[in-house]
Amino acid sequence: xxxxxxxxxxxxxxxxxxxxxxxxxxxxxxxxxxxxxxxxxxxxxxxxxxxxxxxxxxxxxxxxxxxxxxxxxxxxxxxxxxxxxxxxxxxxxxxxxxxxxxxxxxxxxxxxxxxxxxxxxxxxxxxxxxxxxxxxxxxxxxxxxxxxxxxxxxxxxxxxxxxxxxxxxxxxxxxxxxxxxxxxxxxxxxxxxxxxxxxxxxxxxxxxxxxxxxxxxxxxxxxxxxxxxxxxxxxxxxxxxxxxxxxxxxxxxxxxxxxxxxxxxxxxxxxxxxxxxxxxxxxxxxxxxxxxxxxxxxxxxxxxxxxxxxxxxxxxxxxxxxxxxxxxxxxxxxxxxxxxxxxxxxxxxxxxxxxxxxxxxxxxxxxxxxxxxxxxxxxxxxxxxxxxxxxxxxxxxxxxxxxxxxxxxxxxxxxxxxxxxxxxxxxxxxxxxxxxxxxxxxxxxxxxxxxxxxxxxxx
Amino acid sequence: xxxxxxxxxxxxxxxxxxxxxxxxxxxxxxxxxxxxxxxxxxxxxxxxxxxxxxxxxxxxxxxxxxxxxxxxxxxxxxxxxxxxxxxxxxxxxxxxxxxxxxxxxxxxxxxxxxxxxxxxxxxxxxxxxxxxxxxxxxxxxxxxxxxxxxxxxxxxxxxxxxxxxxxxxxxxx
Numbered sequence: 001x002x003x004x005x006x007x008x009x010x011x012x013x014x015x016x017x018x019x020x021x022x023x024x025x026x027x028x029x030x031x032x033x034x035x036x037x038x039x040x041x042x043x044x045x046x047x048x049x050x051x052x053x054x055x056x057x058x059x060x061x062x063x064x065x066x067x068x069x070x071x072x073x074x075x076x077x078x079x080x081x082x083x084x085x086x087x088x089x090x091x092x093x094x095x096x097x098x099x100x101x102x103x104x105x106x107x108x109x110x111x112x113x114x115x116x117x118x119x120x121x122x123x124x125x126x127x128x129x130x131x132x133x134x135x136x137x138x139x140x141x142x143x144x145x146x147x148x149x150x151x152x153x154x155x156x157x158x159x160x161x162x163x164x165x166x167x168x169x170x171x172x173x174x175x176x177x178x179x180x181x182x183x184x185x186x187x188x189x190x191x192x193x194x195x196x197x198x199x200x201x202x203x204x205x206x207x208x209x210x211x212x213x214x215x216x217x218x219x220x221x222x223x224x225x226x227x228x229x230x231x232x233x234x235x236x237x238x239x240x241x242x243x244x245x246x247x248x249x250x251x252x253x254x255x256x257x258x259x260x261x262x263x264x265x266x267x268x269x270x271x272x273x274x275x276x277x278x279x280x281x282x283x284x285x286x287x288x289x290x291x292x293x294x295x296x297x298x299x300x301x302x303x304x305x306x307x308x309x310x311x312x313x314x315x316x317x318x319x320x321x322x323x324x325x326x327x328x329x330x331x332x333x334x335x336x337x338x339x340x341x342x343x344x345x346x347x348x349x350x351x352x353x354x355x356x357x358x359x360x361x362x363x364x365x366x367x368x369x370x371x372x373x374x375x376x377x378x379x380x381x382x383x384x385x386x387x388x389x390x391x392x393x394x395x396x397x398x399x400x401x402x403x404x405x406x407x408x409x410x411x412x413x414x415x416x417x418x419x420x421x422x423x424x425x426x427x428x429x430x431x432x433x434x435x436x437x438x439x440x441x442x443x444x445x446x447x448x449x450x451x452x453x454x455x456x457x458x459x
Numbered sequence: 460x461x462x463x464x465x466x467x468x469x470x471x472x473x474x475x476x477x478x479x480x481x482x483x484x485x486x487x488x489x490x491x492x493x494x495x496x497x498x499x500x501x502x503x504x505x506x507x508x509x510x511x512x513x514x515x516x517x518x519x520x521x522x523x524x525x526x527x528x529x530x531x532x533x534x535x536x537x538x539x540x541x542x543x544x545x546x547x548x549x550x551x552x553x554x555x556x557x558x559x560x561x562x563x564x565x566x567x568x569x570x571x572x573x574x575x576x577x578x579x580x581x582x583x584x585x586x587x588x589x590x591x592x593x594x595x596x597x598x599x600x601x602x603x604x605x606x607x608x609x610x611x612x613x614x615x616x617x618x619x620x621x622x623x624x625x626x627x628x629x630x631x632x
Contacts, residue, residue, distance in 0.1 A: 010463055050606040051553050065607070068579045098580070165593035377464045 001317045002077035002101050006031055006070040007041070007049075009081025012369045012387050013293070014041035017079045020309035029073045033059035037378040039372040047075050050113060054381045060084045063091045065096050077101040083383070086292040089114055096436075097163065101434040103316040105291050106217075107271040112267060113289050120286065123274075126262035128286040131277065133200040141181055147199055148177055154202040157184050161192035166410070170202055205437040206277040207246045208232065209284065211230065211259035212300045214311050215269050216321040223260040224300040224308070225330045226252060227273075230426065231350065233441045238418070240296035242303055245396060245434025250284050254376060257325075263289070271312040293390065295338065297368060302334035302392040334392045337407065339370070340384040342448060343416040352380035356414030361406035365392035365399070368410075379419040380413060386417065396434070423448045473613040539562045544588040545615040550605045557587070558601055562612060574612055577605065594617045 004027040007017045014030055018041060023030040030045035035054035038050040042048040051069045052059030059065060061084055061086045070078050078095055080086040080103070087337035089110035095102040104110070124130045134147035137160060148155055148171070157180055159167040168183050171177035181197065188194040203420040215221035229237045243252060259274040273290040297308045306328070315321065357374045360368045370387025378386070391406055393399030407423050428449070430436040441449065550556065558575040561568075568574065568588040576583040596613040599605055 020540055049553060050608050052607050059607075064582070069606070072554060072606075073581075176579050 001141070001319065002103075002313065003027065004029065004073075004075045005043075005077045005079050005103070005229070006049075006066070006073060006075040007079050007081070007082060008060065009079070009086075010039065010382065011371045011385060012135075013081040013295075014039075015044060016369055017081060017309055017369055018044060018308060020313065021079075023307070024310055024313065029069075029075055031069045032062075032094070033381075035381055040373055040376070045075065056084065056123065056381065061295075063088070063094055066091075067094055068439070069101065070095075070100055071098060075100065077103055077313075077316070081291070081296060082292050087114075088289075094446075101283070101316055103313055104293075105268070105272070108266065109269050110182075110291055111458070113291055116288050119289055121263050122229065122266045122280075123286050123289075125388075126265045128258060128262045128274075129284065131200055131203065131285040131287070137196040137198055138181075141178060142288055144177060144197075144199065145174055146179055148174065151199055154204070156200045157181065157197055158200055159184065159188035159192060160189065160192070160196035160198060161194040167191055179328065181435070190229050194280040195403075197257070200457045201286065203279050206279050207244065207436075208237075208275065208438050209244050209255070209276045209278045210248065210273045210290075210294075211256045212294075212297065213260045213263050213274065214274050214306075214315065214321060215260070215264055215272070216315050217269050217318060219264055220322055221260045222321065222323070222328050223256040223327045224306060224328055226256055226303045227296055227299050229296065230436060230438050231431065231440065232438050233446065235438075238338055238441070239295065239335060239422070240299050241333065241399075242299045243457070247278060247282055251284070253294075255284055259286075259408070261326075262286075263298050268309070270315050271308060275444045281384045295335050295385070298367060298388065298390045299336045302365075302367065303330040303332060303391055304328055315385045329412040332392055332394045333388060335399050335403055336424045337389045337391075337403070338418075339386045339389060339412070341378050341415055342374050342384050342418055342420045344421045346416075346420055349418045350380075350384040352378045353415045354378075355412060357411060358413075359409070359411035361389065361409035363402070363409075365402055366390075366406050367392070372412065386412065400430065400432065418452040421449060433445045460511060477479060509587065513533075544596065545592060545613055547610045548586055548588055548612040548614060550573050550577055550580045550599075550607060550609040550611055552577045552584045553606050554584070554604070556599045556601070556603050556605045556611060557583075558597065558599075562594060564594055564595060568592060568594060568614060586611055588612075588614055590614055 005021050006029050008031045011247045012163065017370045018028050018030065028045065030038060030041045030048040031051045032042050032048055033052055033054050034050060036042060037050060042283055043067040049069045051065040062367060063085060066078065073343065074157060078100055085091040086104060087110060089107045092102040092104065092110050093107035096107060120130045132151050134151060138144040138147065152170040154170060157169045157171060167188055169180045171180050184197055185195040186198065207228060209226050209228050211226050211400050213221055225242055226244055226248060227240050227242045229240045231239035244258060255276065263272065269291065271293055275287045275290065276284040277287060278284045283339065293309060293312055301308055317408050342348045343351055355372055355378060358372045367390040369390065372386055389406055389410060391399050393402050404426055407419060410419060412419060425431050430440055500506045523554055556575060556577055558583040559573050570590050572588040574588055575584050575586045592613055592614040595615040599611045599623060605611065
């Protein structure tokens with residue numbers, strides 16, 4: 001078991017990891033940038049160490065600085081949190097080369113699951129359904145039309161060399177496909193120097209559902225159920241909940257069990273999340289693995305009572321999981337609200353500045369994970385996440401009712417936040433019925449919610 | 460990393476050289492005392508060949524420079540006397556500190572001069588003098604673990620200070 005952990009992250013997750021370490025009787029050292037010298041994590045820590053200037057590239061993203069900090073402060077492990085260096089196999093390898101334990105999957109595992117396309121192949125080979133598409137690259141128009149017939153319309157035409165949605169085109173008919181192919185080829189050649197294209201089925205009105213898994217280094221694994229992350233704005237998750245209101249119990253069990261089985265068989269280790277798209281018929285398609293602790297992990301903790309960060313540290317130390325699936329009991333319903341420093345009326349622009357006043361909500365089933373305090377100066381250098389409100393109730397209705405109360409109690413003054421936006425979503429029919437998809441907010445338009453927000457403010 | 464020994468300059472009396480010194484005390488010592496008085500230095504050391512002279516003033520009697528003036532973990536927030544009077548050479552990285560042979564009390568340095576290096580996983584990063592001046596305090600020892608931004612040496616701007624110090628001395632005297 002590791003004994004002294006360098007926490008190489010900031011904000012709420014640094015505090016989350018610090019608490020897990022303390023609960024396990026481990027020592028922890030908080031690594032921080034100059035801009036975070038006054039952060040709550042640093043104030044709470046027994047020890048802290050400054051690793052660089054505000055700029056992430058020279059602090060939280062600097063592998064050499066983080067490892068050097070671990071060595072000079074006498075740590076034997078590094079917890080990277082999420083983002084930053086958390087899924088960097090090169091960093092994991094460097095950590096091991098300096099005889100430090102990387103709290104996460106090993107460098108080999110990270111490398112094996114580094115490419116999305118490679119990961120899909122690995123898990124498809126283990127029986128997970130993936131989004132249907134063409135076999136390999138399109139040779140010519142005739143081949144494309146043939147493959148399109150087989151896969152079915154509507155289709156996405158994707159450049160092989162692209163990424164992040166760049167250069168994609170939607171085709172709903174063979175005619176649209178033929179027209180788009182020519183344009184796509186020349187665009188891909190110009191943008192990536194490679195005009196190979198492939199086809200993927202376009203799934204409309206899908207939900208984003210992910211399965212949390214814990215797998216030790218000896219092939220033992222369990223899942224902690226699924227989380228539904230379908231409330232998104234421009235592909236950014238805002239609200240996550242479990243269980244998913246969109247899938248029935250039979251699908252739920254089948255999805256989670258097939259996910260953990262495939263991940264174990266494909267050689268995945270440690271804490272991870274398998275992401276799926278689920279269509280209206282309940283068909284699910286595997287997309288990718290997140291090989292890290294995720295922002296929304298507390299949702300699963302609320303249902304299971306399992307401390308996922310503690311388990312992550314234990315598994316990374318080489319311990320056996322020590323229990324089976326039947327020991328994992330999921331109870332009730334949990335919803336997480338991401339509290340962001342952003343101005344909802346100014347196109348959700350990130351905000352920085354002094355939090356004059358902060359009052360957390362309380363009561364049964366209420367959990368607040370945050371680095372906020374009254375007088376905290378939110379630096380402009382990092383992402384806008386201020387914290388997470390997680391609410392548990394015996395069922396979804398009860399959790400929603402408690403969420404309304406908690407979001408009314410929660411006070412963050414001095415800086416614009418998306419708290420009013422959350423309050424508005426809790427009054428939305430689509431959200432309340434559970435029948436929404438990932439495009440809910442973008443399709444309805446933030447405007448509809450903003451009107452609700454404005455009305456609420458005036459009331 | 461907050462409890463590093465700050466401002467510990469090895470200087471025990473039994474190390475003070477004596478041989479061959481008498482011949483020079485008549486001319487050297489008075490000059491050095493004048494120099495120390497005119498500056499804001501707390502300590503002054505002169506080496507020549509195999510002997511050295513170190514003078515130390517009673518800091519409490521004159522300047523109230525906060526000894527151990529680095530505050531908290533960062534050390535970069537040290538304000539007050541030290542900041543106002545001179546500049547501070549800080550660590551450019553987190554790692555182990557090795558002072559350069561020239562980094563000594565009373566040493567005259569130019570902006571950009573190397574004062575030592577920080578070993579970051581075997582790669583040395585230079586610590587440089589932020590300004591021209593005189594090294595008035597060395598704040599980290601050879602081999603000490605230091606964090607980014609940690610104060611390693613105080614540099615006093617000697618020339619610029621001479622006049623005002625002389626004026627102060629005249630008033631005080």
